[in-house]
Amino acid sequence: MDAPTTTSADNGTSGGSGGGGWFTPRKKPETPPDGDQETSEGSRLAAMRPVGRPAPSEGPEESRIPRPPQVTAPTERPLAEPEPAHQAARPVAAPGEPTQGLSRSGAATSQATQGTPAWSPSAVMHSPAAQTVPAPPASDAPQRDAPPEPRVPPQRPTPVSGASPDAVLIRRTMAEVGPIADKVTSYFYALLFVRHPDLRSLFPPAMDTQRDRLLKALLTAAEHIDNTQVLVAYLQNLGRGHRKYGTRPEHYPAVGECLIAALSRYADQIWDEATEAAWVRAYTTISQVMIDAAAADELVAPAWWYAEVVSHDLRTSDIAVITVRPDQPYPFLAGQYTSLETPWWPRIWRHYSFASAPRSDGLLSFHVKAVPAGWVSNAMVHRARPGDVIRLGPPAGTMTVDHTTDTGMLCLGGGTGIAPIKALVEDVAEHGERRPVEVFYGARTDHDLYDIDTMLRLQQSHPWLSVRPVVDAQAHIQLPDVIREYGPWHEYDAYLSGPPGMIRSSVDALRDIGIPSDRIRHDSVEELVAASG
Known part of the structure; x- marks a missing residue:
C-alpha cells in the first residue's frame, strides 16, 4: 500500500x-x-x-x-x-x-x-x-x-x-x-x-x-x-x-x-x-x-501526460524555474502538485507543486531545487533543457482556495514552498476577489529569496496582498515565531508549504494563536503518499 x-x-x-x-x-x-x-x-x-x-468460481489452484x-x-x-x-x-x-x-x-x-x-x-x-x-x-x-x-x-x-x-x-x-x-x-x-x-x-x-x-x-x-x-x-x-x-x-x-x-x-x-x-x-x-x-x-483522463520543457530559468546555482507544455490539456487547481518522471531516471517519480494558477496557454511551471543524491531534482536543474520531454502524473492535493468565502488568507512559504503560495495568490487575483492575503516568505539568506521580485510585483498590482520576507539562518524554524508578531489571525484561513519541520511548527503556532485545525491547510503526509502512488 x-x-x-x-x-x-x-x-x-x-x-x-x-x-x-x-x-x-x-x-x-x-x-x-x-x-x-x-x-x-x-x-x-x-x-x-x-x-x-x-465470488469467483473456486478452482483447484x-x-x-x-x-x-x-x-x-x-x-x-x-x-x-x-x-x-x-x-x-x-x-x-x-x-x-x-x-x-x-x-x-x-x-x-x-x-x-x-x-x-x-x-x-x-x-x-x-x-x-x-x-x-x-x-x-x-x-x-x-x-x-x-x-x-x-x-x-x-x-x-x-x-x-x-x-x-x-x-x-x-x-x-x-x-x-x-x-x-x-x-x-x-x-x-x-x-x-x-x-x-x-x-x-x-x-x-x-x-x-x-x-x-x-x-x-x-x-x-x-x-x-x-x-x-x-x-x-x-x-x-x-x-x-x-x-x-x-x-x-x-x-x-x-x-x-x-x-x-x-x-x-x-x-x-x-x-x-x-x-x-x-x-x-x-x-x-x-x-x-x-x-x-x-x-x-x-474514462476521463490519461494515466500520464508527456510534457516538453519550453523554458529553463536557473535562478540560483541549485534552483531552477522550469516551464513545460503538456501534450494534452492538463486540468488542475492552484495549490495542487503532481508527480514527475524524467527520461534519465525511468520509474523514479518525485512530487512538485505547480508554481502558477492554470494559464490560458496551458503551460505549467515548477520550482525545482537540486538536493544531494536527488536523482530527479539534479536532472531537472542541471540536465534538463528546452526540448526535453518528461512525464507528469495526475494532479493531487487539497491545499486549494475556497472561493465560496471571502475569508482572509495567511500564507507561509519556506524555500521552494513559495511556488504553490504564488499560485494561490494568482488564483485569488484571477477570481477578482479582494480578500486580504498575507504572505510570509521564509529563506535562510537573501540569495535564497529567488522569487521575491515576482512576489513584490504581485504586491504592487494587488493592494489586498502583503508580502513579508523572513530571512534568517533558521528561517524555517523562526517563521512561526514571526507570524505571532502580526495578526490577529483567528479569522484567517492558513496555507502552509515548505519543509516538514516548518509545517509542523507552524501548525502548532497557528493553533496556539486561535486558528482552528480545520482552517489550516497543507498537503499532509497521507496526501503526498497517495500522489506518489
Missing part, C-alpha cells in the same frame, strides 16, 4: 529491455498462471474478494486472494494504443517518488492493457532520441527531491474508544511489527518478487524508498480504518495516481497474499485466525476502492 518518500542498485533494471527507458516500448509482462503461485499457506484468504462483487473482476475499458482511450507497462506499477506501494509516507502505495490501473503508449514522445514533441539510462548512483543519502518525511516512530497506538474489532486487530498488528518494520517490508518485497518475478519490472531500481512507503501506507490505512470518509478519499487518490505505474487489477491478489504472509510471519506472537480475517476484510475493501477509482478515472 502507499503515502508521502532510499536507494539500492538493481542490476539490469535501469535500461535496455529491462524497462530502463520509457522512450522504448517494452513487451507486456505476462500474468503468472495461478498454478505458479505458492499454495503452502492453503486457502486462508479464499474469502478475500472485491467488495460488492460475486485458487489463490488465497481471488483475482478482482476484469474492468471493461472504455471504447475510446485518451492516449494512443497502449503497450505493456514498463511503468512503475506498484501493487500497493508506489514507486520512488518524493514519496513520503508509508508509502505511497502503488495502485492498480483499471485495465489490463494500461502501460507505456506505443508511440514515442519524440513523435509528438521533438524530444531527443532515446538514451541509455545510466545505473543509479550509489548513495547512502536519502532522496529529498520532495519534502523529506520523518519515519513514523514504531510506537503502539493509543486505543481508540469505539474502534471496530477489525481496527483494533489491525492496529495491534502494526504496533507489533513497528519495531521491525524494515524486516517486514523487505520480506514482503522479496516474497512478492520470488512468487511473481514479472512484477519486479514495475518497481523502481532503488527499493529502499519503496519499502518505507509501504510501511507508511499501512500505518495510514490503520490510522483511518474506522474513518470511512478519510480512508476512501485517500485510497481513491492512490488508485488514480497509480495508473501511471501500469498497475492492473490482477496485481492486487498477489500483493495481498504476500503482505499478509509477511505480517503473519513477523507478528506471529499475536497472529491468529481473527487477526488474519480482519486483514483479509480490510485488504479486500482497500483494493476494491483503489481498483474502482482507477477504472472511473480511466
Whole structure:
C-alpha cells in the first residue's frame, strides 16, 4: 500500500529491455498462471474478494486472494494504443517518488492493457532520441527531491474508544511489527518478487524508498480504518495516481497474499485466525476502492501526460524555474502538485507543486531545487533543457482556495514552498476577489529569496496582498515565531508549504494563536503518499 518518500542498485533494471527507458516500448509482462503461485499457506484468504462483487468460481489452484473482476475499458482511450507497462506499477506501494509516507502505495490501473503508449514522445514533441539510462548512483543519502518525511516512530497506538474489532486487530498488528518494520517490508518485497518475478519490472531500481512507503501506507490505512470518509478519499487518490505505474487489477491478489504472509510471519506472537480475517476484510475493501477509482478515472483522463520543457530559468546555482507544455490539456487547481518522471531516471517519480494558477496557454511551471543524491531534482536543474520531454502524473492535493468565502488568507512559504503560495495568490487575483492575503516568505539568506521580485510585483498590482520576507539562518524554524508578531489571525484561513519541520511548527503556532485545525491547510503526509502512488 502507499503515502508521502532510499536507494539500492538493481542490476539490469535501469535500461535496455529491462524497462530502463520509457522512450522504448517494452513487451507486456505476462500474468503468472495461478498454478505458479505458492499454495503452502492453503486457502486462508479464499474469502478475500472485491467488495460488492460475486465470488469467483473456486478452482483447484485458487489463490488465497481471488483475482478482482476484469474492468471493461472504455471504447475510446485518451492516449494512443497502449503497450505493456514498463511503468512503475506498484501493487500497493508506489514507486520512488518524493514519496513520503508509508508509502505511497502503488495502485492498480483499471485495465489490463494500461502501460507505456506505443508511440514515442519524440513523435509528438521533438524530444531527443532515446538514451541509455545510466545505473543509479550509489548513495547512502536519502532522496529529498520532495519534502523529506520523518519515519513514523514504531510506537503502539493509543486505543481508540469505539474502534471496530477489525481496527483494533489491525492496529495491534502494526504496533507489533513497528519495531521491525524494515524486516517486514523487505520480506514482503522479496516474497512478492520470488512468487511473481514479472512484477519486479514495475518497481523502481532503488527499493529502499519503496519499502518505507509501504510501511507508511499501512500505518495510514490503520490510522483511518474506522474513518470511512478519510480512508476512501485517500485510497481513491492512490488508485488514480497509480495508473501511471501500469498497475492492473490482477496485481492486487498477489500483493495481498504476500503482505499478509509477511505480517503473519513477523507478528506471529499475536497472529491468529481473527487477526488474519480482519486483514483479509480490510485488504479486500482497500483494493476494491483503489481498483474502482482507477477504472472511473480511466474514462476521463490519461494515466500520464508527456510534457516538453519550453523554458529553463536557473535562478540560483541549485534552483531552477522550469516551464513545460503538456501534450494534452492538463486540468488542475492552484495549490495542487503532481508527480514527475524524467527520461534519465525511468520509474523514479518525485512530487512538485505547480508554481502558477492554470494559464490560458496551458503551460505549467515548477520550482525545482537540486538536493544531494536527488536523482530527479539534479536532472531537472542541471540536465534538463528546452526540448526535453518528461512525464507528469495526475494532479493531487487539497491545499486549494475556497472561493465560496471571502475569508482572509495567511500564507507561509519556506524555500521552494513559495511556488504553490504564488499560485494561490494568482488564483485569488484571477477570481477578482479582494480578500486580504498575507504572505510570509521564509529563506535562510537573501540569495535564497529567488522569487521575491515576482512576489513584490504581485504586491504592487494587488493592494489586498502583503508580502513579508523572513530571512534568517533558521528561517524555517523562526517563521512561526514571526507570524505571532502580526495578526490577529483567528479569522484567517492558513496555507502552509515548505519543509516538514516548518509545517509542523507552524501548525502548532497557528493553533496556539486561535486558528482552528480545520482552517489550516497543507498537503499532509497521507496526501503526498497517495500522489506518489
